[in-house]
Amino acid sequence: MKPRILIADDHLLVAEGIHxxxxxxxxxxxxxxxxxxLVRAVSETHPDLIIIDISLPLLNGLDAARxxxxxxxxxxxxxxxxxxxxxxxxxxxxxxxxxxxxxxxxSNELQHAVKEVLKGNTYISPSVAQGxxxxxxxxxxxxxxxxxxNEFDHTLSPRQREVLQLxxxxxxxxxxxxxxxxxxxxxEFHRTRIMKELGLKTRPELTKYAIANGIITLQAVVPSEx
Numbered sequence: 001m002k003p004r005i006l007i008a009d010d011h012l013l014v015a016e017g018i019h020x021x022x023x024x025x026x027x028x029x030x031x032x033x034x035x036x037x038l039v040r041a042v043s044e045t046h047p048d049l050i051i052i053d054i055s056l057p058l059l060n061g062l063d064a065a066r067x068x069x070x071x072x073x074x075x076x077x078x079x080x081x082x083x084x085x086x087x088x089x090x091x092x093x094x095x096x097x098x099x100x101x102x103x104x105x106x107s108n109e110l111q112h113a114v115k116e117v118l119k120g121n122t123y124i125s126p127s128v129a130q131g132x133x134x135x136x137x138x139x140x141x142x143x144x145x146x147x148x149x150n151e152f153d154h155t156l157s158p159r160q161r162e163v164l165q166l167x168x169x170x171x172x173x174x175x176x177x178x179x180x181x182x183x184x185x186x187x188e189f190h191r192t193r194i195m196k197e198l199g200l201k202t203r204p205e206l207t208k209y210a211i212a213n214g215i216i217t218l219q220a221v222v223p224s225e226x
Contacts, residue, residue: 002027003048003118008038008064009080010056014103018051018080021107022114035059036179039067042075049118052097054081054088055217057169058179062088062095062214063161069096078117080110086131088214089124093132099123155197161215163190167203168210 005026009015015031022028029045032038035056042050050068054061065077078099079092089100099117101110102125113123124132156164166176173191177184200206210216 004029004045005114006030006032006038006041006045006047006050008032008035008051008056008061009053010034014053018110021110025111026114033057035061035064038064039071042068043071046072049076049078049114051078051080051114053103054079054083054092054214057216058166059162060165060215062091063158063165065092065095065097066158076117076120078113078123083214084128085214086128089128089132091214093122093124100128101125102127156194160190160194160197163187164194164206164210165215167191167194168207168216170207 003026005022005028007015007018007028007030009018009031010033012031012033015033019028019031026049029047030041032041033056035052036058038050038052038056039059050065052061052065056064059067061079061081065079068075068077073096077097078101079097080101080103081088082103083089084102092100098120099113099122101113101123105125105127109125113125116123162180163176166179171179173184173187176187180187194206195201198206198209200209207216
């Protein structure tokens with residue numbers, strides 16, 4: 001029986017390309033364009049491997065991976081992304097992914113990475129591996145003294161990060177409440193707490209923070225009606 005795989009990428013052509021590339025060796029049981037539908041699908045289908053892009057709407061790939069690992073600590077996750085910055089790579093492995101491949105890599109590298117992760121091994125694109133090793137080997141005091149923006153920000157709770165992403169994407173309070181299945185008052189409470197925690201006062205400031213910290217990409221921002 002072929003390994004069962006879920007794919008999450010907000011670009012349908014990319015997702016279909018991955019499907020086509022891997023279909024001879026795996027059974028793709030679902031393709032999802034946002035992190036929330038992916039998390040639901042994982043709980044329903046229990047795939048052997050999940051391939052995730054970091055830049056996903058509604059719930060980004062890192063936070064989706066975090067939720068998936070909470071659902072199933074043994075879940076095998078492979079990040080396939082354009083983000084080569086070491087902060088993203090380090091955070092991904094901190095979350096618990098087993099593989100990290102850059103989208104600009106050759107197709108046979110993705111095939112190799114999939115095989116390695118399915119076997120229970122770890123894989124990381126050689127083009128980013130050396131930078132990560134150097135980063136991890138740096139003394140703690142050196143990391144602490146680095147300029148702001150070079151470390152993944154853990155200021156916010158997972159729920160606050162969810163709200164921040166949706167606010168930064170331009171979703172209205174009602175939309176966010178419906179997506180998270182909470183009241184509008186709860187959304188407003190979280191947004192107020194987020195602004196206080198970060199020392200920010202406006203939505204554009206929140207959006208800028210979310211982009212700078214890898215919670216969303218600029219392309220994810222959508223017009224808001226409120």
